[in-house]
Amino acid sequence: MNSELTSPAYLDHSLSIDVYHSMPGISKSGLDLIAQSPAIFHARVLDPNRPPRRALAGQLEGNLAHCSILEPEQFERRYVVGPTVNRSTNIWKEFVERNKGLGRIAIQQDQFETAMRQAESVRALPEINRYLGSGKAEVSAFWRDSITGVECRCRPDFVHPLSESSVVLLDVKTFSSAAAEEFRRQCARKKYHVQDTFYSEGFSIAARVTVEKFVFVAVETEYPYAAASYTLGKESREEGYLEWRRLLDVYEECLRTKKWPGYANKTVEIDLPPYAFTSQEVEISYV
Numbered sequence: 001m002n003s004e005l006t007s008p009a010y011l012d013h014s015l016s017i018d019v020y021h022s023m024p025g026i027s028k029s030g031l032d033l034i035a036q037s038p039a040i041f042h043a044r045v046l047d048p049n050r051p052p053r054r055a056l057a058g059q060l061e062g063n064l065a066h067c068s069i070l071e072p073e074q075f076e077r078r079y080v081v082g083p084t085v086n087r088s089t090n091i092w093k094e095f096v097e098r099n100k101g102l103g104r105i106a107i108q109q110d111q112f113e114t115a116m117r118q119a120e121s122v123r124a125l126p127e128i129n130r131y132l133g134s135g136k137a138e139v140s141a142f143w144r145d146s147i148t149g150v151e152c153r154c155r156p157d158f159v160h161p162l163s164e165s166s167v168v169l170l171d172v173k174t175f176s177s178a179a180a181e182e183f184r185r186q187c188a189r190k191k192y193h194v195q196d197t198f199y200s201e202g203f204s205i206a207a208r209v210t211v212e213k214f215v216f217v218a219v220e221t222e223y224p225y226a227a228a229s230y231t232l233g234k235e236s237r238e239e240g241y242l243e244w245r246r247l248l249d250v251y252e253e254c255l256r257t258k259k260w261p262g263y264a265n266k267t268v269e270i271d272l273p274p275y276a277f278t279s280q281e282v283e284i285s286y287v
Contacts, residue, residue: 009143009206013136017155020140021053025151028195031247035191038254039262058174058221064107064115065174065219069122070137070158075115082106118174118219121227128217128229131168135160141199141206147245148252154199159207166210169199170217178218178228187232192216193240194247196232201241 015023026034033041044050067075082095087108096106123129135158142153158170175186187193200211219227232240254260 009208010141011207012140012142015140017138020153020155023140023142023153025142025153026248026251027153027155028191028198028244031194031198031244031251032191034247034251034254035243037262038250038260041251042254042260060105060107061111061114061221062174064111065118066137066157066172068115068119069172069217069219070132070170072119077103078105079107079112080104081109081112084109114221114225117223117225118227121225122172122217122219125217125227125229128170128215128227131160131170131215132158135167139203141203143202143205145248148248150248150252150255152198152202152248154202156199156203159203162212166212167203167207168213168215169203169211170215171195171199172217172219174221175218176221178220178226180228180230183216183218183228183230187216187236191240191243193232193236194244195240197237197241198244 030041030045033044064079067078080099082099083091085091087093092106099106123132137158138155139159140153140155142151144150145152156169157172160168160170162168171192173183173186173192175183177183196214196216200214203209204211213231216230216232217227218230219225
């Protein structure tokens, strides 16, 4: 067996996304489930009787954007534009099945045009276009955490080499708004700060390089498909690091004790979130 594959830290450039998801080790999406509750992680990832993974709403459109932006040379191999007919017709269904046998996914003209325009918007960003000029998309990285000892994995969207010993990681996000104020809220909701530092540390270990920068590329899902790129500030990245370190500790304890706790099993008193409270006095008048 290849010694690189038996190493506790390695890269794999050949894995399909489905094979990657089946590999052992905790990923950022797994950490998100642990944050929700260890029981949910166990049910969705480790339970042998779990149902098949369901395609999420917008997943195809996201995949189209990623391919057109990061791997444009692969687009025609993976996707094929079908006839302009209703998807419920036999003509469309037969076209889908015929191309499925050829390993291609049938898409409609509007989906193709959206993906192409998104790629144009992203490549109109000079810095990002330069990064995309050389590098590799969808690189799978595997390593063992030195503190907890658990296996980890990540899959950056794109790796751009700055030198033999340093890289920039790119991550493409399709979102309703690429404006800075909106995207920073999305970062908090989706815990992108966790992804930033988890990927940066893990990839640096697996590839034995320095990750100089982790760049989020946000591209909108509606015309004119505007795009922007962002990096997170020092304090946000520190918060992300502390959060995934905490979640790895929880995961390690669950693995060790074979206990995967869920939500509280008794009634818990809760309060409204802070934004729901007002400091203004409300004057009530009676007629």
